[in-house]
Amino acid sequence: MTDTDTYADLIAAEDVLLFVHAAITATGQREFHSEAYQQQLSLDFLHEYVRVNYRKMYAASLALDINDHNAARIVQGLLETAAEATAEERRTEGRLIAAQLARLPPQRVYRLFRALRSAKVNNRRTRAIMRDWLASRPDLAHDAVKYRSGLRTAARHVHLPLGDPDSEAPHELGDFLFRPGRLPRYRHRLLDAWRRAHYEQGAVDELPFTVAEGFAAKHGMKREAFLERMVPRMTRLERLRTQGQRSTDGGTELPAGVELTVMPLTRLALYVLSLGFGTRHAHRQYLTRALRTTARRAAGAHAGSWGRVAAVLDDSYSSSGSGEKRRRPLAVALACHFLLEALAAPGAYTPLWTSGSTDPLLVRPWGPTPLGTRILDALEHGPDRLVVVSDGWDNAPPGLAGEVLRVWRTRMDPDRHTTVVHVNPAYEADGFDVRRLAPSVPTAGIRDAEDLPALVEIARFAEGRTGAAALHAYLDRQVARFVAGHGPRGRGGRGE
Known part of the structure; x- marks a missing residue:
């Protein structure tokens, strides 16, 4: 504590550090020494306490190396309580939220959108953030196949116009999500592969691995043969995971075609x-x-x-x-x-x-x-x-x-x-x-x-x-770097 810090400054710094440690480490899951419900209750209290008392620093923690679970909780907490923030705080929070959503795995973001809908958070700011994130997705048809319920919920919540008005089939994405079976075929390759996979085994190979697994089971395809056919369409982590499932017989071989050095440490x-x-x-x-x-x-x-x-x-x-x-x-x-x-x-x-x-x-x-x-x-x-x-x-x-x-x-x-x-x-x-x-x-x-x-x-x-002023300056630097696109090192492989 420096000579210029007050006792309140010291308490605030300790509270924020306490929250940062929790946001980095805790995921609400069972640990060796505590049960899941204890973890969740503890996190519930910390999130509300820090958000209410130190909202600026609560939002700034998005710029640190916190885990995905707590990042999503912070975003939800800020959007649910937007009325408690000043105009300047809302502008900063909006930039931090947009930067954090761009780094979260898409399945985590869709889960967050479902939570916002359940909590009836539907203000203009929230809808704009959701629309901007959806507009940044490289292929919404891919999301419609892989994250069908998540995209449907988000589109309904923000009244998102689906489809390309300049295409020959401007409404097929909306039809796929909300009126399945209406069209005899789809122009988008993935959408039509999903349709054909219901009755055609060959179409299963064209789908993302996690979607194809369900169809393979439906068609009674042998697991080993299915995995061999899907290798070209698997992500690096999917290959490692399936190799772990296949090596329970005591074999000592590593998965072929996977370069381990590209993985996060x-x-x-x-x-x-x-x-x-x-x-x-x-x-x-x-x-x-x-x-x-x-x-x-x-x-x-x-x-x-x-x-x-x-x-x-x-x-x-x-x-x-x-x-x-x-x-x-x-x-x-x-x-x-x-x-x-x-x-x-x-x-x-x-x-x-x-x-x-x-x-x-x-x-x-x-x-x-x-x-x-x-x-x-x-x-x-x-x-x-x-x-x-x-x-x-x-x-x-x-x-x-x-x-x-x-x-x-x-x-x-x-x-x-x-x-x-x-x-x-x-x-x-x-x-x-x-x-x-x-x-x-x-x-x-x-x-x-x-x-x-x-x-x-x-x-x-x-x-x-080190005084509280130094902590605040550190957080300000991290926020500036984060929103400028130079935030904490990506953990790699956190996406699809």
């Missing part, structure tokens, strides 16, 4: 962890090279600039996550391992897994969480930066990590020669925050490892050495 780590130990071992060099290549790309201009880095990485049993977020915490730790290796100076990176493992490619969720012991080991190397990637449940013995960090900060390193940051991939619903290790150590929520450099910058505001 955390998603690649999730994919690697989904493979059996035999597959990982058989393709060790290829998988390791893919992870390192992706990590170097994610590091960007920061590569090699962090000096000596030590990392404490949590692969305890709780890193298995939950049924909805399987192995997500462990995947974040694995991705952070390769990213920190790229960020550190050459040969100046020391990884320490809580299980004692020395082979990152074969890590698995196992055992207790001896964070205190591993932090002591890491500090012995005298790093410039210590990064702890853990859900914060230090239990071997309980509380040792916090005590080690307290003594280190107050007695051993009061001048802060070593920067310590804790990033936590799990949201703690009861505390409305991510679990912390020690008051003296800044903690940030994390969902994607590639956001780590930006999160370290956010975490410095939690140390108390």
Whole structure:
């Protein structure tokens, strides 16, 4: 806190940081230590509290690396309460909402539009935002086939004129959505393929994979033959997902025709962890090279600039996550391992897994969480930066990590020669925050490892050495960059 900050400024900054950590980490789904309803209740309170008390900063959080779930909730909250905003706030919010919708997956946006219709949000501003987004879609006929109910709901809500008046069939898209069966055929290839797929197996191959799956089941097509035929029409993620379904027989082959290095880092780590130990071992060099290549790309201009880095990485049993977020915490730790290796100076990176493992490619969720012991080991190397990637449940013995960090900060390193940051991939619903290790150590929520450099910058505001004015200036810079088209790094592959 600086000399010019008031107590109210400090409280506001802490509240906003609390919300940002939640918006990055929480998705309303079950975590290892909390149920889905607890997550949802906690998020409901935080969204309403921050929107009512700090509306400008609530909207500005759209410019940060928050997850899709909370981005959609913020957009809905701002549109539902437009009457509470000033004219200037509405202009800024409109630009932020448009920029965020352009980055969200289309299925998430259509789900948001259905929620707005259910909430009876139908003011002129909302209709304009929805119309602009629909007008930006590259092919509404594709959306009509793949997101049929979503597009129909949105078109009805904003009274969208469907079709091209200059074409020979100006109303066929509207007929397809609202009067199916009226036309004997459609001029658009996808629309007509959908019509023919009801009775013609050959037309199934012309449809998007997720739509074709339903028709394949209807026609009784064998799964293996269907998947082979659909490979040319699958997205990269669909190929990986179907390969995972097909490799349950214990095979060790990787999917053909998929270049892993184009995947986002955390998603690649999730994919690697989904493979059996035999597959990982058989393709060790290829998988390791893919992870390192992706990590170097994610590091960007920061590569090699962090000096000596030590990392404490949590692969305890709780890193298995939950049924909805399987192995997500462990995947974040694995991705952070390769990213920190790229960020550190050459040969100046020391990884320490809580299980004692020395082979990152074969890590698995196992055992207790001896964070205190591993932090002591890491500090012995005298790093410039210590990064702890853990859900914060230090239990071997309980509380040792916090005590080690307290003594280190107050007695051993009061001048802060070593920067310590804790990033936590799990949201703690009861505390409305991510679990912390020690008051003296800044903690940030994390969902994607590639956001780590930006999160370290956010975490410095939690140390108390940077004032509220600096936080506001940081948010203003992020908003300006975001609406100008230079926002947070895209997570890649979030679309269709």
